[in-house]
Amino acid sequence: MHQPQTRAASQGPTTVTMTAPVELIRSRGRFRPRGVRKLLLSIIAIIVAIFWVFPVYWMLNSSLLPSVVLDQSTPRLLPIGGSFRNFGSVLADGSFVRSLGVSLLVAGIAVVCCLLFAFLAALAISRFRFRGRRSFVLAVLFIQMLPAEGMFIAQYKLMGSLNLLNSVIGVSVIYIAAVVPFTIWMLRGFVAGIPADLEEAAMVDGLSRTQAFLRITFPLLAPGLVASGVYAFLQAWNEFTVALVLLQDSSTQTLPLWLRGFIQQSASRAIDWGEVMAASTLVAVPVIIFFLFVQGRMTSGLVSGAVKG
Known part of the structure; x- marks a missing residue:
């Protein structure tokens, strides 16, 4: 058992x-x-x-290092014994502040106008059906494929006929025309990704079409607007060739043109690589500040859109 x-x-x-x-x-x-x-x-x-x-x-x-240290054959990986003397030498040049103002003004105009035009165009393509819609989309794609170098002569003659050479408005118009096509494609994807049923449901609840768009759809488009704004700002800030053709007056030069002139001034004597690197750092600082400021808003917009969706 x-x-x-x-x-x-x-x-x-x-x-x-x-x-x-x-x-x-x-x-x-x-x-x-x-x-x-x-x-x-x-x-x-x-x-x-x-x-x-x-x-x-x-x-x-x-x-941060002096030119004597940089000219040595042995590189110094840490800025031991460095100082901000190179930055002081660059900031002492009054043309830097003037070129900084020109770049900020050109980039600001390009960002605002690109977002406005591209947003309206992307909204029309994604939300409405009209005659010539497919042709418009193909035209935007074709313009984006054109090389910028092939239009320099035509752009120069056009700005010259309008008396817009060596002017902030003239170079801003060219930047806007160059950035808007790609910005339309970016925003078109964001607008198409938001169902139109959300607006229709809000209209059933008593909102008008404009109110439904501003309260429901527009907040969900904030990440796309921010991403497009960052792209437009970077393109306008870093552009060199168009500015070199249109802005020949030293009083209207942007920061990339100023940096080229600063290097050429250094080349006339012994090149001070410390000052050149300090100037390059100062040119990059506004872009870094702008991106850090916008990155948090982009993340919050994505999270907010996911919660609302």
């Missing part, structure tokens, strides 16, 4: 003691490749990030 119970009792612990290591080995074999893969991907990402950040770090490091 008691003998089967003894066997069952003896078999029970034996089964547990034999299956537990097997399950442990299986679980380890199942999770180990995934952990190794994540580790390898993390290492690769860190290496890529180091290669990407190093030129920026080298620019900042060189801007």
